[in-house]
Amino acid sequence: MRLRALLETDALGLALLCGEDELDRTVHGVMTTDLRDPSRYLSGGELVLSGLAWRRDAADSESFVRRLVQAGVAALAAGEAELGAVPEDLVAACARHRLPLFAVHESVAFATVTEHVVRQVSGERAGDLAAVVDRHRRLMTSGPAGGGPDVVLDLLGTDLDLRAWVLSPAGRLIAGPKAGPRLPDDVCVRIAAEHLAAARDDRPGPHRVVLDDRTTYSLFPVRGDGSGEAPAEAAAPRPVHGRPGAHDGLGAPAASPEPRDGRETALSDWLLVVEADAGDWGGERLDLLHGVTQLIAVERDRRNAARAVRRRLAQEVLELVQAGAAPAEVAARLRVAAPVLVPGLGAAPHWQVVVARVDWDGGGAGDGAAARALLEEILVDPASTGPEHSDRIAVAHTGDEAVALVPLPAVAGEHDGADRRGLLADALLESIREPLTAGLDGDGRLTLGVSAAVHSAEGLRGALEEARHARRVAAARPGRVCAAGHHELASHVLLLPFVPDDVRRAFTARLLDPLRDYDRRHRAELIPTLEAFLDCDGSWTRCAARLHLHVNTLRYRVGRIEQLTGRDLSRLEDKLDFFLALRMS
Numbered sequence: 001m002r003l004r005a006l007l008e009t010d011a012l013g014l015a016l017l018c019g020e021d022e023l024d025r026t027v028h029g030v031m032t033t034d035l036r037d038p039s040r041y042l043s044g045g046e047l048v049l050s051g052l053a054w055r056r057d058a059a060d061s062e063s064f065v066r067r068l069v070q071a072g073v074a075a076l077a078a079g080e081a082e083l084g085a086v087p088e089d090l091v092a093a094c095a096r097h098r099l100p101l102f103a104v105h106e107s108v109a110f111a112t113v114t115e116h117v118v119r120q121v122s123g124e125r126a127g128d129l130a131a132v133v134d135r136h137r138r139l140m141t142s143g144p145a146g147g148g149p150d151v152v153l154d155l156l157g158t159d160l161d162l163r164a165w166v167l168s169p170a171g172r173l174i175a176g177p178k179a180g181p182r183l184p185d186d187v188c189v190r191i192a193a194e195h196l197a198a199a200r201d202d203r204p205g206p207h208r209v210v211l212d213d214r215t216t217y218s219l220f221p222v223r224g225d226g227s228g229e230a231p232a233e234a235a236a237p238r239p240v241h242g243r244p245g246a247h248d249g250l251g252a253p254a255a256s257p258e259p260r261d262g263r264e265t266a267l268s269d270w271l272l273v274v275e276a277d278a279g280d281w282g283g284e285r286l287d288l289l290h291g292v293t294q295l296i297a298v299e300r301d302r303r304n305a306a307r308a309v310r311r312r313l314a315q316e317v318l319e320l321v322q323a324g325a326a327p328a329e330v331a332a333r334l335r336v337a338a339p340v341l342v343p344g345l346g347a348a349p350h351w352q353v354v355v356a357r358v359d360w361d362g363g364g365a366g367d368g369a370a371a372r373a374l375l376e377e378i379l380v381d382p383a384s385t386g387p388e389h390s391d392r393i394a395v396a397h398t399g400d401e402a403v404a405l406v407p408l409p410a411v412a413g414e415h416d417g418a419d420r421r422g423l424l425a426d427a428l429l430e431s432i433r434e435p436l437t438a439g440l441d442g443d444g445r446l447t448l449g450v451s452a453a454v455h456s457a458e459g460l461r462g463a464l465e466e467a468r469h470a471r472r473v474a475a476a477r478p479g480r481v482c483a484a485g486h487h488e489l490a491s492h493v494l495l496l497p498f499v500p501d502d503v504r505r506a507f508t509a510r511l512l513d514p515l516r517d518y519d520r521r522h523r524a525e526l527i528p529t530l531e532a533f534l535d536c537d538g539s540w541t542r543c544a545a546r547l548h549l550h551v552n553t554l555r556y557r558v559g560r561i562e563q564l565t566g567r568d569l570s571r572l573e574d575k576l577d578f579f580l581a582l583r584m585s
Contacts, residue, residue, distance in 0.1 A: 001027050001120040003075050003100055006047075012116060013108045014077065017091050019100025025074045030117040032110050036060070037067050044072030047117055049110045051079045058089035065093040075100035077113065119282075149175035149296045156274070156292065160285075163275040166222065166296055167192055169267050170377050170432035175296075183273070187211060191273055193438035195219045199266035200443050206278045206289075218278035222270035222293045222300060267358070267436070268373035270300050307376070313337040314394035314405045321460050322398070331457035337394065338407065351460060352423055353451040354379070354404040355467040357475075360444040368397030374436070374446060375402045378428050401471075403464065408453055425450045425470070425485035433481050440480040447474040448483040504584045511581040514564040526564075529557045533569065534579050 004023040006014050016023075028045030031038070034053035042048075048068060055061060068076060076099055078086045086103050094101040104113065149166050156162040157177045165183045166175040171192035176182060183191075191209055198207040199221070207219040272293050278286065317337060320330050334351075356375040357368075372395045379395070395404045406423060425448065436446055449471030451463035466486050474484040515526040529547065533554075536543040544554045558569055567574040 001117070003027060003047075005120070006102065006117075009116065012113055013105040014113075015103040015105070017086060017101045017103055018095040019075065019098065022075075022098060022100045025100065027074045027117060027121065029121060030114050032114065036064065039067045039071040042068075042071035042073060046073045047075050047077060047113075048073050049077050049079070049104070049113060051082050051110075052087075052090070053082065055083075055087065055090070058087070061087065061090040061093040065090070065097050065099055069097045069099055073099070075102060077102040077104050079104045079106070079110065081106040149299050150178055152292055152295055153177045154179065164292075165273045167271045167273055168377050168380075169196065169269060169271065169435070170374075171435045172377065172380060174270060189434050191217055191219065192271065192435035195221075195271055196266055196435055197438045197441065200441070206286075208277060208279060215275065216277045218274045218276055218289075220272040220274070220289055220293045221266070222272055222296050267370050267440075270296065272296060309340060310394040311372075311396060313340060314403070315396040315398075317394075317405055317460070318396045318398060318403050318464075321464055324461070327457045330460060334457055337405075350408040350453045350455045351463065352406040352408055352453045353460070353463040353467040354406060354423065354428070354448065355401055355464070355471045356404075356446065356448045357401040357471060358440075358444055358446050359475075368400050368402055371400075371402035371446070372397040375404050375448075378432055378448070379404060379406065379423075401468075403467075423450055425474075425483035429481055429483050437480045444480070445475070446481045447471050449474055450483065450485045452486040508581045508585045511565055511567070511578060512585055515561060518560070518564060524557075524560075526557060526561050529554070530561055530578060531582060533558060534575060534582070538569065538575065 002023065003025050006012060006027075007016060007023070026045060027047050029043075029047075030049065031042065031046045032049040033041070034051055035041075036054045038048070054064060065076070076094060078090060078101065080086065080103055086101070091101060093099075104110070153164045153166070153175060154177050156164045157180060163177060163180050165173060165177075165188075167183075167188055168174055169192060171185075171189035173183060173185075173188055190211060194209040195207055198205070198219070205220065209217045209219060211217070272289070274289065278289070281289075313333075313336070317330065317333050320333055354375065356371045356378070358371045358374065375395050394406075395402055397403070428448065428450070440446060449467040449469065451467040451470070454460060454463045470484040470486055470488065473488060474482040477484075512527065515530065518524055519526050529543075532546050533543045536546060540551050540554060544551045547554065549557075562568055567578070569575060569578070
């Protein structure tokens with residue numbers, strides 16, 4: 001803004017004391033100070049507000065004004081509340097140094113002047129940034145020359161002094177300003193969880209999050225074209241209408257004209273995080289930030305288009321496996337897929353299958369596209385950043401589930417019968433469990449099953465069934481985000497989830513309630529003793545050592561357990577019953 005505009009605003013009550021010829025100077029900011037030498041805090045172009053507490057005698061005015069001029073300030077505004085009229089020596093010093101000087105009437109608070117200047121300067125910066133963003137949008141929609149979301153975030157920092165980052169729905173950092181600090185991983189996860197919870201509750205956006213009672217973030221969903229199959233040239237941003245959450249979702253079939261469930265799109269949208277309180281913004285700045293999200297959405301749609309090839313390969317392999325195609329035909333398709341999924345691989349990789357499904361409370365399962373988007377996110381290395389990463393992800397969806405074909409490059413010297421290293425069910429969910437649980441709480445569930453690794457096309461059908469069966473085991477467990485692996489299918493763990501709840505309660509109550517009651521009344525430790533005894537395979541010496549007890553004390557406790565329950569812990573059947581009761585309790 002120009003200095004002249006300050007005089008044209010009657011509410012500010014400013015009077016010009018000198019510098020009429022300098023009123024076309026541009027004001028870039030505002031600073032209030034009563035320091036004798038504030039130059040170290042000035043960067044040039046400021047309107048300096050001062051109550052003149054630094055002035056002790058007339059000589060002080062000359063040195064103060066000289067320092068302001070050397071720092072390149074635009075003007076000085078002196079308050080009349082403390083000294084009454086502005087001293088003549090200050091007026092003379094400003095006139096000598098050609099520094100415009102305003103008098104601020106005692107009825108006008110410095111905060112009023114500051115707020116007006118900041119609002120005007122920010123509005124002009126926003127207009128300039130909008131032009132830059134529009135130019136950058138045209139670059140990005142015509143090809144990769146735009147530089148990706150990092151450049152847009154840098155523009156927000158340099159032009160609007162806003163620190164911003166882009167996150168995945170599971171809290172993975174996708175982009176951030178190059179010059180600014182990286183958003184800590186735990187903060188990313190907490191922000192993603194808050195956003196998903198807000199979207200689930202249909203709260204109006206942008207969502208506002210305050211962490212640790214000191215830092216406020218405003219959250220804007222990043223919405224793309226929804227298909228993930230269109231070429232990058234066609235992925236131009238479009239206006240967004242309606243409430244947050246009522247928009248197209250990642251991975252919806254390109255030919256489908258029906259809008260996706262808002263709950264599903266919340267699980268696949270990227271998220272623009274701005275370190276500021278958008279509740280204090282005007283409509284112009286909010287419109288600008290929504291434009292920035294559309295610009296970032298171009299990059300997301302380009303990323304989805306790049307994944308389309310891998311998705312099609314996975315879909316073709318899945319259809320062949322489900323149709324019972326000959327192993328030779330499946331193997332031929334895998335040979336086509338391997339160079340895309342594992343570039344430069346000499347030998348055929350080993351494969352692992354992961355199956356995921358999203359179920360909504362009271363509404364059945366989703367269409368598989370939301371599960372596909374989540375599975376693609378889950379399979380990304382948690383340490384990776386950016387919209388493009390080195391992971392080879394091929395995820396198809398069929399019906400209400402998503403199926404991932406994960407290549408595991410063979411290790412030199414391994415024989416085909418080796419138990420492959422690879423993905424572990426619980427490890428997959430470790431980094432994303434918290435935000436997804438918040439996003440699904442009270443509304444839906446994500447269940448996931450992981451197969452063992454197989455080394456040939458013949459094993460893929462079995463691996464697919466194994467992963468599906470593991471997912472059903474996960475679905476029988478409590479919790480909003482659950483997973484099970486192939487190793488659990490050869491264990492009693494496979495059976496326990498399918499025991500009816502009333503049978504579980506009756507069985508465990510009959511065996512364990514007498515011990516719990518005794519422990520509560522006598523402050524004994526029969527339950528921990530029983531657990532340790534079974535864990536030590538009934539070895540008296542090892543169990544006594546673990547519990548730091550004398551063997552005779554241990555024998556007394558075990559005898560009390562047998563007396564209270566009518567069981568004999570020397571019999572295999574009774575040991576097994578106790579073991580299962582403890583696992584089901």
